[in-house]
Amino acid sequence: MKGISYSRYGGPEVLEYGEVRDPKVGPDSVLVKVRAAAVNPVDWKCRAGYLDGALEAVFPVVPGWDVSGVVVQPGPAVSEFSVGDEVIGYVREDFLSRGTFAEYVAAPVRTLARKPRNLTWEEAAGLPLVGLTAYQVLTKALQVRRGETVLIHAAAGGVGSIAVQLARHLGVRAIGTASEANHDFVRSLGGEPVTYGDGLAERVRGLAPEGVDAAFDTIGGDTLRTSANLLAPEGRLVSIADGDVVDYGGRYVFVRPDAEDLTRLAELAQQGVVSVHVSETFPLERAADAHRRSEEGRTRGKITVTVDWPDETAE
Incomplete structure (x- = not known):
């Protein structure tokens, strides 16, 4: 072949x-x-x-x-x-x-x-890969709950765009980092976009003065450090990009195949919840x-x- x-x-x-x-x-x-x-x-x-x-x-x-x-x-x-x-x-x-x-x-x-x-x-x-990553991080690792606020990095990317949609479906407020060119796209998914770069922490605090309940890091490095500093008391932190997340009290996640989770994602896509x-x-x-x-x-x-x-x- x-x-x-x-x-x-x-x-x-x-x-x-x-x-x-x-x-x-x-x-x-x-x-x-x-x-x-x-x-x-x-x-x-x-x-x-x-x-x-x-x-x-x-x-x-x-x-x-x-x-x-x-x-x-x-x-x-x-x-x-x-x-x-x-x-x-x-x-x-x-x-x-x-x-x-x-x-x-x-x-x-x-x-x-x-x-x-x-x-x-x-x-x-x-x-499959991005959907399972977003689903397993939000529902299992971060265990987000209705009414909470989650910070999602690279919200216009593969994982981030699915995570924003899933957060919306779960009744969770999603603040998503993205370039200016992708802000309208993130809004269309149900997220609140903020721009990358210098001043990111201040921009996020402007939207969530008390801090975010959960942060989903997809970039690592300085972005991971900033995410840790933006957590509310008892806030949860997960990274799929940087193993140093454990130094901030968070958890590193590598997506795993799971037929049940994937079936659930397929159902959500069939219902128009996730695109x-x-x-x-x-x-x-x-x-x-x-x-x-x-x-x-x-x-x-x-x-x-x-x-x-x-x-x-x-x-």
């Missing part, structure tokens, strides 16, 4: 389009014909070797953890899905090798949910360009890649 792979760590130039090994379908997996896959910052961080201390790379590596597609073969122990089912997944294993940037992926059922019917393939592919903004889409063979765009760090919502299936009956 065709796919993207890299045989060594490096920049986007190490990504190659061509033949990759066909996936094997285990007892608890299904073979998914990929329609779209999303690009996440963790993808290029893995490609660059930044996560080598945590995730072993079995080269050649097919990148990508997010997917939307169609089940073409269930494993022998699978009863949850049948041929023809449209699914989404956060298909992460504990090592790097068998990703979603290919024509097919073997996905464990623990990583999958049914695709929301009202989302395009590209939108659906953009939901996915796709800023740009690339064909699979241009995955390197998609990585480059992601590394620029100025994406509104999601970047996706798509697989061209001229013959829709192809399996």
